[in-house]
Amino acid sequence: MYLEIPRKFGAIVHQAQQVARSVFRPISRKYDLAEHAYPQELDMFAAIMDGMNDGAADGGAGAGKLARSGGKPSEGNVNGTNMKTVLGLTELCWGDVGLALSIPRQGLGNSAIAAVANEAQLARLGNTWAAMAITEPGAGSDSAAIRTTATLDGDHYVINGEKIYVTAGERANAVVVWATLDRSKGRAAIKSFVVEKGTPGMAVVRLEKKLGIRASDTAAIRFDNCRVPKENLLGDPEISVDKGFAGAMQTFDNTRPVVAGMAIGLARAALEKTRELLAPVGLEPDYQLQTWQQPAVIRELQLLEAELEAARLLTLRAAWMADNGQPNSKEASMAKAKAGRVGNAITLRCVELCGSLGYGETELLEKWARDSKILDIFEGTQQIQLLIIARRLLGKSSSELK
Amino acid sequence: MTRDPIGLALSLMNRVAGQAWLDRLGLRPVVEKTAYQGTRAGFRTLALAGREFRRVNEWLPKQRLPAKAPADLFNLTLDEDQQMIVDSLHRFARDTLRPAAAAADEAATIPAGLFAAAAELGLTLYAVPEAFGGVAETASPVTSVLIAEQLAWGDMGLASALLAPFSVAQAITRWGSGEQQSRYLPAFCEESPPLATIAIDEPTPLFDPLKPATSATVTGSGYCLNGFKSGVVLGAESDLILVAAELHGRPRLFLVETAGADGIRVKPDPAMGLRAAKLARLEFKDLRLPADALLGGDDFDYQAMLDLGTLLRCGLAIGSAQAVLDYVIPYCNEREAFGEPISHRQSVAFMISDLAIETDSMRLLTWRAAARAETGQSFHREACLAHLLCSEKAVAAGSHGVQLLGGHGFVREHPVERWYRDLRSVATLYGGVHA
Numbered sequence: 118m119y120l121e122i123p124r125k126f127g128a129i130v131h132q133a134q135q136v137a138r139s140v141f142r143p144i145s146r147k148y149d150l151a152e153h154a155y156p157q158e159l160d161m162f163a164a165i166m167d168g169m170n171d172g173a174a175d176g177g178a179g180a181g182k183l184a185r186s187g188g189k190p191s192e193g194n195v196n197g198t199n200m201k202t203v204l205g206l207t208e209l210c211w212g213d214v215g216l217a218l219s220i221p222r223q224g225l226g227n228s229a230i231a232a233v234a235n236e237a238q239l240a241r242l243g244n245t246w247a248a249m250a251i252t253e254p255g256a257g258s259d260s261a262a263i264r265t266t267a268t269l270d271g272d273h274y275v276i277n278g279e280k281i282y283v284t285a286g287e288r289a290n291a292v293v294v295w296a297t298l299d300r301s302k303g304r305a306a307i308k309s310f311v312v313e314k315g316t317p318g319m320a321v322v323r324l325e326k327k328l329g330i331r332a333s334d335t336a337a338i339r340f341d342n343c344r345v346p347k348e349n350l351l352g353d354p355e356i357s358v359d360k361g362f363a364g365a366m367q368t369f370d371n372t373r374p375v376v377a378g379m380a381i382g383l384a385r386a387a388l389e390k391t392r393e394l395l396a397p398v399g400l401e402p403d404y405q406l407q408t409w410q411q412p413a414v415i416r417e418l419q420l421l422e423a424e425l426e427a428a429r430l431l432t433l434r435a436a437w438m439a440d441n442g443q444p445n446s447k448e449a450s451m452a453k454a455k456a457g458r459v460g461n462a463i464t465l466r467c468v469e470l471c472g473s474l475g476y477g478e479t480e481l482l483e484k485w486a487r488d489s490k491i492l493d494i495f496e497g498t499q500q501i502q503l504l505i506i507a508r509r510l511l512g513k514s515s516s517e518l519k
Numbered sequence: 520m521t522r523d524p525i526g527l528a529l530s531l532m533n534r535v536a537g538q539a540w541l542d543r544l545g546l547r548p549v550v551e552k553t554a555y556q557g558t559r560a561g562f563r564t565l566a567l568a569g570r571e572f573r574r575v576n577e578w579l580p581k582q583r584l585p586a587k588a589p590a591d592l593f594n595l596t597l598d599e600d601q602q603m604i605v606d607s608l609h610r611f612a613r614d615t616l617r618p619a620a621a622a623a624d625e626a627a628t629i630p631a632g633l634f635a636a637a638a639e640l641g642l643t644l645y646a647v648p649e650a651f652g653g654v655a656e657t658a659s660p661v662t663s664v665l666i667a668e669q670l671a672w673g674d675m676g677l678a679s680a681l682l683a684p685f686s687v688a689q690a691i692t693r694w695g696s697g698e699q700q701s702r703y704l705p706a707f708c709e710e711s712p713p714l715a716t717i718a719i720d721e722p723t724p725l726f727d728p729l730k731p732a733t734s735a736t737v738t739g740s741g742y743c744l745n746g747f748k749s750g751v752v753l754g755a756e757s758d759l760i761l762v763a764a765e766l767h768g769r770p771r772l773f774l775v776e777t778a779g780a781d782g783i784r785v786k787p788d789p790a791m792g793l794r795a796a797k798l799a800r801l802e803f804k805d806l807r808l809p810a811d812a813l814l815g816g817d818d819f820d821y822q823a824m825l826d827l828g829t830l831l832r833c834g835l836a837i838g839s840a841q842a843v844l845d846y847v848i849p850y851c852n853e854r855e856a857f858g859e860p861i862s863h864r865q866s867v868a869f870m871i872s873d874l875a876i877e878t879d880s881m882r883l884l885t886w887r888a889a890a891r892a893e894t895g896q897s898f899h900r901e902a903c904l905a906h907l908l909c910s911e912k913a914v915a916a917g918s919h920g921v922q923l924l925g926g927h928g929f930v931r932e933h934p935v936e937r938w939y940r941d942l943r944s945v946a947t948l949y950g951g952v953h954a
Contacts, residue, residue, distance in 0.1 A: 118594060118595060118596065118597060118598070118601070118661050118886060118890055119589065119590035119592070119593060119594050119890050119894070120593060120595070120883065120886055120887035120890050121589070121590075121593065121887075121890075121891070122593060123591055123592045123593055124591070125591075194592050194594045194596065195592075196592045196593050200593065404899060404900045404903035404904070405729075405903060406728060406729075406825055406826075406829060406902075406903055406906050406949070407725070407726070407727040407728060407729070408907055409725050410725055410727055419903065419904065419907055420907055420908075420911070422904060423884065423904040423905070423907045423908040424880075424908070426884055426887075426901075426904050426908075427877075427880035427881075427883065427884055427908060428880075430880075430883035430884060430887060431876070431879060431880060431883060433593060434595060434879075434883065437593055437594075437595060451875065451876050451879060454872070454876060455876050455880065500865075500869075502872075503865075503868070503869045503872040503873070504865070504868070504869075504872075506872040506875060506876070507862075507865075507868035507869060507871055507872045508868075510844075510848060510871055510872065510875055511848060511851070511852055511862045511868060511871065512852070513862065513863070513868075517863055518862065518863050518865075518868055519863075519865075
C-alpha cells in the first residue's frame with residue numbers, strides 16, 4: 118500500500134502547474150470580467166497540449182484519453198491515464214477553472230467519444246473538440262427524462278429539441294447530443310450523437326451569464342430538423358436495456374474524478390492564498406494533535422486541509438480503480454461528492470477568513486468562491502452523487518430509492 | 520433486527536442474573552469486578568504481585584526495524600501478509616470480540632480467555648524484531664493500522680485492551696535501548712505476554728500531550744516521578760506502564776514496572792465508553808525509578824511517538840465507524856415505516872452515503888500517513904490531519920448510527936449506542952496506543 122503520487126507523473130504535474138501559473142493566473146481576472154470574450158491566449162497553449170499527448174508513450178492524458186472503467190482487469194498495478202488526467206486538471210484548475218474548461222479539444226464530449234465510440238468513430242472524431250449537451254430546460258439531474266428526439270430518416274438521424282448549459286457549446290467544433298430514439302422506451306432509447314459545428318438546423322441561441330467560471334462559454338443550443346449522418350450515433354444503435362443508457366452513464370465514472378480533481382485544485386489555490394495573506398499577521402500553519410489550544414484560524418486551516426486531503430485521496434482512489442479496470446461507479450461518486458462540497462466550503466471559508474480582502478476583487482478569493490459552486494453541480498449534483506452511492510450501498514434500484 | 524443468539528442470551532441474562540453467568544460462560548473477569556465499582560472507590564495502592572522483568576547481564580545491541588522502500592506507484596492493494604492478517608483478525612473480531620462486546624461493556628471487564636486468544640493469534644509478535652523472539656522484519660505502521668481497524672470493528676473497548684500491550688511492545692521496539700529491549704521484548708513473545716499500557720492523558724481540560732504536568736526529577740539513583748494520569752487503558756492490570764512525564768522541561772516516557780512498586784496508587788476511571796478497556800486513574804507519589812527507566816536515548820522523538828500513537832487511534836476510529844456502516848445498512852433495509860423500508864427515503868439514505876464517504880476519508884488519510892511512516896518519510900503533518908479528521912468524523916459516525924435506528928438506537932439492545940460512546944474517545948484520549 119502506498120498513497121503518494123508516482124514520480125513519473127512529476128513532469129506532467131510540473132508542466133500543468135507552469136501553465137496554470139504563467140498562462141491562466143495572469144488572465145484569470147480579465148476573462149472573469151470580460152464574460153463571453155474568447156480567451157485567444159489558449160489557442161497556442163492547446164497546440165502545446167496536443168503535442169504533449171501525441172508524443173506520450175503511455176497514451177497521454179486529457180479528456181479524450183480517459184480509459185473505460187470496468188474493463189478488463191489489468192496485469193499488475195497501473196497508474197495510468199485516468200490518474201494522470203486528474204492530476205493535470207487539478208493543477209490547471211489551481212490556475213483557473215473557467216479557462217481550464219475552455220482548452221480546445223479537452224471537452225466533456227471528448228470523454229464521451231473516448232468512452233463509447235467504436236474504432237471508426239474514434240479515428241474520425243477523436244481529434245475534434247467536442248462539447249456535451251445533455252441538460253434541457255425541463256430535464257436536469259433526471260437525464261432519462263430528456264425530450265430531444267432523434268428520428269432515423271434514410272442515412273440520417275433528424276434531431277429536434279433544445280439543450281442548455283452546454284459547456285464550450287459555442288467554441289467547440291462539435292457537440293455530443295443526448296437524444297431519444299423513442300420516448301416510450303425510456304432510458305434504453307437514449308443515444309448520443311455527434312453534431313458537427315455548422316450542421317444546418319443547429320443554432321446557438323444564447324450564452325448564459327453566470328455566477329462563476331465566466332471565462333467558459335455556456336450555451337443554449339436549438340436543434341430544428343438537424344440532420345446528422347447515422348454513423349454519428351455513438352456506440353450501439355439498437356435499443357437495448359442492458360447497454361444503452363448505462364453505457365452513456367459510464368462516461369461519468371471516468372469524468373467525475375476529473376471534476377473532483379478540478380475542485381481540489383481550486384480549493385488548494387484558495388487555501389494557499391489564505392495562508393499567504395495570513396503569514397504577515399504572524400499566523401503560520403502549525404500541525405498539532407491537540408488543536409484546541411491553537412488560534413481558531415489555525416485550527417480551521419488544519420481542518421480544511423484535512424478535508425481537502427480526504428477529497429484528494431478519494432479522487433486518486435477512483436482514478437486508480439479506473440486505471441486498473443475495476444468498476445468504480447460508487448467510488449467516483451464518493452470522490453465527486455466529497456470534493457464538490459469541500460471545494461465549495463473551503464473557498465467560501467477562505468473568503469471569510471480574509472475578510473474584506475477576501476471579499477474584494479483585488480484578490481481572486483471571491484472569484485474562486487463563485488467558481489467553486491458549479492463543481493458541486495455539473496457532472497451530477499451533490500445530491501445525485503449521494504443517491505448513486507446510497508443505491509449501491511443499500512442495493513436499491515432507482516425506482517425504490519428515488 | 521436479528522441478533523446472534525449468544526449476544527442476545529448474554530444481554531438478557533446479564534440483566535436478570537448479574538454476575539453469576541460470567542462463570543457459566545467462562546468469561547471470568549481478569550480482576551474481580553468489585554475492584555471496578557466506579558468513581559466512588561478511592562485510590563488504592565497498585566503493587567501487582569504480577570510479572571517481574573528480569574534484568575539481563577548480556578544484552579543484545581538495540582534493534583531498529585528498517586523502513587520499507589517507498590513504492591514507485593500509488594497502490595491501494597494490501598500485500599499478501601497484510602491480507603492474511605486482515606482476514607484472520609476479521610474472523611476473530613466477528614466470532615470472538617463482537618459476541619463478547621455487550622457483556623464486556625456492561626460489566627466493564629475483559630473475558631478471561633481474550634488475552635490468551637490474542638496471544639494465540641500472535642498479535643504482539645508483529646511488534647517485536649526476530650532477535651527478541653518476534654516476527655517483525657520491518658517497521659509496519661500500515662499493518663498496525665489494519666490490525667486496529669479489524670479489532671475495533673469487533674469492539675473498540677476490547678480492541679483498546681488488546682492493543683495496549685501490543686503498543687508498548689511497538690514503542691520499546693522503536694525507541695528502547697538494547698538493555699531495555701533485551702529485558703522486556705522477549706516477554707511479549709511468550710505464551711502469555713505481560714499486560715502493559717501507555718499512560719499519557721491527565722485529568723485536565725484541553726490536555727496537550729506535549730505538556731504533561733506529571734514530572735520526573737533526577738535523583739542519585741535515577742528518577743522520582745510525581746503526578747496524575749487518567750483514562751489509562753488497563754491501568755490497574757498492567758505489569759508495565761509507559762508513563763509520559765516532563766523531564767528537564769521536555770516530555771519523555773518512563774518504563775514503570777508495577778510489581779512491588781511503592782508510590783503508585785490506582786482507582787477506576789470508568790468513562791462514557793471503552794468500558795471493557797478498564798480505564799483507570801493513576802497517582803504517582805515520589806515513585807522511585809532506576810536510571811534505566813527512561814525510554815530511549817538520543818533518537819527518542821516524543822512527537823513521533825505521539826504521531827505513531829495517533830495512527831493506531833485513527834485505525835480504531837475507522838474500524839468502529841465501519842461497524843456502524845455495516846450495521847445500519849441491513850437495519851435500514853429491513854426496518855419499515857409508512858409502508859416501505861426506511862432506506863427508500865433520501866433523508867435516511869443520504870446519511871448512509873455520508874457515513875460511507877467519511878469513513879473512507881478517515882481510512883485513506885490514515886493509510887497515507889501510515890504508509891509514509893512505514894517508508895521512512897516525514898508524516899507529522901499527515902498524522903495530524905488524519906487525527907483531526909478522525910476526531911470530527913468519528914463522533915459524527917457514532918451519532919449517525921444512533922440516529923438512523925431512532926429510539927432503537929438509544930437502547931442497549933443494539934450496539935450502536937455503545938459505538939456512539941466509544942467513538943467519542945477518538946478526540947479525547949492520547950494514551951494506550953503506538954503503531
